[in-house]
Every structure is written in structure tokens, then in C-alpha cells.
Amino acid sequence: MAPSATEMDELLRDIRARRKEFEAQRFISPDIIQRFKKIGVYRALVAKRFGGEEKSPAEFCELIETISHADGSAGWVASFGIGGVYLAALPVATLEKVYADGPDVVFAGGIFPPQPAELVAGGYKVNGRWSWGSGSMGSEVVGAGILPKSADGSGLPRMAVMPRDKVQIVPNWEVMGLLGTGSHDIVVKDVVVPEEWTFVRGGASSLETPLYRYPTLSFAAQVLTVVGLGIARAAIDEVIGMAAGRASVTGAPNLGERVYVQLEMARIEAELRAARAWFYQAIDDVWQVLLAGGTPTDHQVSMLRLSTTHASRVAADVTRRAQMVSGGTGVYESSPLAAQVRDAQMITQHAFMGDITYQNAGAMMFGLKPLPGYL
Numbered sequence: 001m002a003p004s005a006t007e008m009d010e011l012l013r014d015i016r017a018r019r020k021e022f023e024a025q026r027f028i029s030p031d032i033i034q035r036f037k038k039i040g041v042y043r044a045l046v047a048k049r050f051g052g053e054e055k056s057p058a059e060f061c062e063l064i065e066t067i068s069h070a071d072g073s074a075g076w077v078a079s080f081g082i083g084g085v086y087l088a089a090l091p092v093a094t095l096e097k098v099y100a101d102g103p104d105v106v107f108a109g110g111i112f113p114p115q116p117a118e119l120v121a122g123g124y125k126v127n128g129r130w131s132w133g134s135g136s137m138g139s140e141v142v143g144a145g146i147l148p149k150s151a152d153g154s155g156l157p158r159m160a161v162m163p164r165d166k167v168q169i170v171p172n173w174e175v176m177g178l179l180g181t182g183s184h185d186i187v188v189k190d191v192v193v194p195e196e197w198t199f200v201r202g203g204a205s206s207l208e209t210p211l212y213r214y215p216t217l218s219f220a221a222q223v224l225t226v227v228g229l230g231i232a233r234a235a236i237d238e239v240i241g242m243a244a245g246r247a248s249v250t251g252a253p254n255l256g257e258r259v260y261v262q263l264e265m266a267r268i269e270a271e272l273r274a275a276r277a278w279f280y281q282a283i284d285d286v287w288q289v290l291l292a293g294g295t296p297t298d299h300q301v302s303m304l305r306l307s308t309t310h311a312s313r314v315a316a317d318v319t320r321r322a323q324m325v326s327g328g329t330g331v332y333e334s335s336p337l338a339a340q341v342r343d344a345q346m347i348t349q350h351a352f353m354g355d356i357t358y359q360n361a362g363a364m365m366f367g368l369k370p371l372p373g374y375l
Helices: 006-015 019-025 030-039 057-070 072-089 092-098 218-245 259-291 298-325 325-331 336-348 356-365
Strands: 106-118 124-131 141-147 158-162 169-172 184-193 199-202
Touching: 006 019, 006 030, 006 057, 019 072, 019 336, 030 072, 057 072, 057 259, 057 356, 072 092, 072 106, 072 141, 072 199, 072 218, 072 336, 106 158, 106 184, 106 298, 124 141, 124 158, 141 184, 158 184, 169 336, 218 259, 218 298, 218 336, 298 325, 298 356, 325 336
Parallel strands: 106 141
Antiparallel strands: 106 124, 124 184, 141 158, 158 199, 169 184
8 A cells, every 4th residue: 555645755854854864873764664664665566465566667666766855875775675576586485484474574685796605404505795785784684695606607696585683784884975875794604595595686586477577687777776866856956945035145146046057957957857757768668568468678678777877877967967056055064965966976886887788788789799687
């Protein structure tokens, strides 16, 4: 059931008011995670057979975009509601155990660098340390990337899934932006994970409905990029709000009355809307194929990836340009623009959003094969 408008508005208002709290402690506070559960973040992509809502990719992205408008770190952590899609690669019998107490399961994990895992009695013995464990502080189930020693090294790494209490989190998230995501290191020592609790990230799902046939790695990139779209929209709104009834300390015209500000704000509005429109159009193109029982073409999947990387970069550029027209006000930590610029730029640094996307998409335009893992 969708949250009420009042419930969502109250949550977003509280998130905005507590942004500095999240940054200072380097994680999203537990009560906010519980409220994410209440509004359906973690059951949104869980199959209906397990009590979930099985929403479309666009619906989930719109939810994350809305949260990100309030705070980028909160949106980033909420985006890991995509765990419902990741975990769908587990055997159905395992999924029944994962969701035995309900669909609102908070998943986090670190896959890189994948660590060798020895096959022992009972499963894989998992040891190692993984970086970029976003949202791990509020998780209930954790995944860790492994390379089974018996494997020949080909294909994608597996992810071993285990309860949060089997994992040590090492607080070391000292970075420029998205501070509240709590993307700390994850450490596992001699934990035996049954084989049926492992899956190939990006591998075939155990479920057959359209959501679980949507390209998983593309979706994983999209739920992150849409955070940037929410941040960029918030930055534009912040500048517009600054101009309302605010006189310049220098005696210059009100911000909104300055011609160069009007021109630049119109440009970035157009650029953000265009990037966002393509982002959601690419999703819909693939989704309609899946709803009709078909299989998306390689070109359609490539457009998912290309529109996603493009949107992340447009969002970062728009956010920075919004800060520039704000003048000196936008450089103070008291202004949301300071964190918004850092957060939007951080998203472009993610491996999913690298220049390799352009290389792969460009190769496909000339009938060449992309690198493994792109499609």
C-alpha cells in the first residue's frame, strides 16, 4: 500500500532537517530506516508471492528520486531497496526463508574486490574485507562478493548472503560527498555460507515475472543515477527559493531579476528535464517489451546504460551551475547547495557511470561487441 501524502511529506521534512546529523555520524539514523520500511522502500521490489509490491522499475526510481530531493545520502541508502531484485537470483526455497517474517528486509553488501572462498562441508567458507558497503549500518542481511576456488575464474562473481550479525562493519567512510550513506568496509571471518544462499550478481532470476527479467545491472546503475536527478532538482529549487524576497547585500538586483541568472537557470532546467525524460523513456521502452512477454534488444539495454551515465553527469553539472549562480551564499555549509554539489559529483565517480559506458555504447553503434558485463 502506498504511503499517504502526509506520511511522505513528514518523512521528507524530517530528512531535510537532519541532513547534518546523517553526515556527522556517517550513516542514516535507524528510525529513518524504519520509516523507509513503513513507506514501502524495501518491499517495493519484492515479489508479490512473498508479500511484496513488485513495483515497476520506473515507479521505484521515482520513489528514490523523491527521497533524494530531500537528501542525497538518504536517497542512496533507500536505493538499496533494489536488494529485492538482487536476492531474486537466490533459489525460491531460500527466498521463502529470507522473507519468512515479511517482505521489509534491509539488504546491503560489498562485492568488490571478490574474495576467494573455499568449498567446505556446508557451503563456502567466506573470509575477507569489502569496501563500499552503502547502508550496511542499517542492514539486516548482508552480501559479500566471493570467487569460489573451484571455479575457473570466468563469469561474474557470486554474492554470499548472510545475517548482519555475522559481519563486522569497519567505520572508514571519509570521503567528499554522500557522507550519510555509511559506505563503510565490511569484514567477514570464517563464516560458512550454504551454496543455496549464494547467487551470481546480474545472473538469471529464480522468478519469472517481468520485474525479474528486467536487466539487473542496468537497474542497479539506474537506482543510483536517479539520486543525482533528485539532487539536481533540489538544487534548482534551492536557488529559486533564495530569490524569493531576498535583497542583495551589495545593493544589486534580486537574484531572480538578474538576466544572467535567468538565462542560466532556464538552460539547466532544460538540460535536466531532457536528461530525465530520456532516462525514464529508456526504462519504459524496455518495460513495455517485458510486459508483452518479449526480450529487450541489445540496443535497448545499451540505451538503459547510456541514458543512465548521461543523466548522472548532467545532474552533477546542473547542481554545480545552480551553486555558481547563487553567489557566495552557496559556498557556506549552512546552504544545502554545498552538500548537493559534493553528493551529485560523487555519483559520477561510481564505476557504473564511468567513461567505459560511452566506449561500450559507441562500439555497439558500429556493430561491435561491448565489453563483458555491459549488457
